[in-house]
Amino acid sequence: MPDIDVVVVGGGILGLASAYYIKSLHRELSVTVIERGRDVGQGNTAKSVGGYRQGIFTSYVNRVLAETTIQHLREAEASGETSLNMREVGYLILLDENRLKNVKTVVETFLKEGKAVLLSPETLSKTLHMRTDFTGDEEAMLMGLSNIKAGLFAPRCGFLDVEKVVNLYKKRCIEAGVELILGKRVEKLLLEPENPLGIPREPRAWQKVRVAGVVVDGEVIRAGKVVVATGSWTPQLLDPLGVDCFVKAKKRQLFVVSAEGELHKLLTNTWDGGRPMPMMFFPNGLYIVPRISDKAFWVSLTDEFGRGFGLDDEPEPSYYIDNVYPPLVKYYPQFLNARASSMWAGTYSMNYLDGNPLIFRFLNCLVVTGASGSGVMKSDAIGRIAEAALFGKEYAILHGGVKFEVSRLGVENRRVDKEYFIL
Ligand SMILES: Cc1cc2nc3c(=O)[nH]c(=O)nc-3n(C[C@H](O)[C@H](O)[C@H](O)COP(=O)(O)OP(=O)(O)OC[C@H]3O[C@@H](n4cnc5c(N)ncnc54)[C@H](O)[C@@H]3O)c2cc1C
Known part of the structure; x- marks a missing residue:
């Protein structure tokens, strides 16, 4: 028994x-x-x-798993069962020429279905204060950064308190x-x-x-x-x-950058008639999460080659300095001299065949x-x-x-x- x-x-x-x-x-x-x-x-x-993420998956499986879950959590909040602090700040996916070419048809579908809108480089720099043009910037070229051609903004995405x-x-x-x-x-x-x-x-x-x-x-x-x-x-x-x-276990790290001075202005910036800053995903794996309640940005960069598999979850301060900071300060010069005040690392239980x-x-x-x-x-x-x-x-x-x-x-x-x- x-x-x-x-x-x-x-x-x-x-x-x-x-x-x-x-x-x-x-x-x-x-x-x-x-x-x-x-x-x-x-x-x-x-x-x-x-x-x-809602509205911007192409795979049926991703869409169904994520969207039914998010809807379930939304309804659990609406019913008063819980409060998850779901902040629908939207995902902004920055597209350089290469990325734009690769996802052009998909982007067109999202736009047609009304799930996302496309923002011009001018709008990105004017309203989100981002640098999009790296012409003549040798350091940016060395890092493989190219001009941002557009930003795909999906408003129904966001983040919640895990x-x-x-x-x-x-x-x-x-x-x-x-x-x-x-x-x-x-x-x-x-x-x-x-x-x-x-x-x-x-x-x-x-x-x-x-x-x-x-x-x-x-x-x-x-x-x-x-x-x-x-x-x-x-x-x-x-x-x-x-x-x-x-x-296989793959290490992923997050760095917290306190938002003071220029950075605080950026953190509390609003756009498009009062929207807060979105979560931003750049072409080279860098992403930025604005956390107004923490007065900080969470930043990360997804690395693949050279990052071996293993259960190590010690954050590496040098990873921020060497890998995250250089492209970060190129896209957002407001981060100049900004150091990580805290950090952590975990591992994805990664399925490399289809990520599901x-x-x-x-x-x-x-x-x-x-x-x-x-x-x-x-x-x-x-x-x-x-x-x-x-x-x-x-x-x-x-x-x-x-x-x-x-x-x-x-x-x-x-x-x-x-x-x-x-x-
Ligand atoms: C840096 C980072 C950022 C992420 N961001 C996102 C995001 O924005 N959105 C998103 O949806 N997902 C995100 N994820 C992924 C998400 O966290 C994972 O997919 C999810 O938490 C996996 O849940 P799990 O229950 O499988 O794993 P875990 O939460 O790791 O749970 C496994 C549990 O098993 C326990 N355990 C292990 N071995 C034993 C044992 N022998 N006996 C007893 N207990 C054991 C562990 O202690 C652990 O609590 C992120 C992950 C990381 C690392």
């Missing part, structure tokens, strides 16, 4: 959302989340910017009767024969096996089903079993990982799909009654259509 019907390993946003939908749709089952941190949501979820989303699902879990075990690390998943024979060295290769439970502090917690939602750490639990989860989550079963186990850089904005949908996948359903019903074929995010029959608009 299992001690617990469903054990969810990992109390990040995906483990919590999964546990909540499993418990709320199967009230008769006991569901326990085991999290090694002192509280839930302290892993990579806590490192997130909380950015959300810890409030965590608290929402934590509260829902507790109210639904999910047990949370905190400060306990699952050392391994226990593989056992389905029908033990009591012979040495079981399970033998010819025996049918199941994941009988998890090992914590040397003790076995027996479970009917196990959900592995350990984000970037998932290979630690699955590699020993010979199960590939197709994700992996939700697949093996034996009596479900794996929920690979949300890459967009797990928070897709969390509600992922939780619902996890429940459906765990119980062998063909479809998950997402927020608003949207039917989603579970196998799309699996391994064997995976069908994630290409995203043409990658930031």
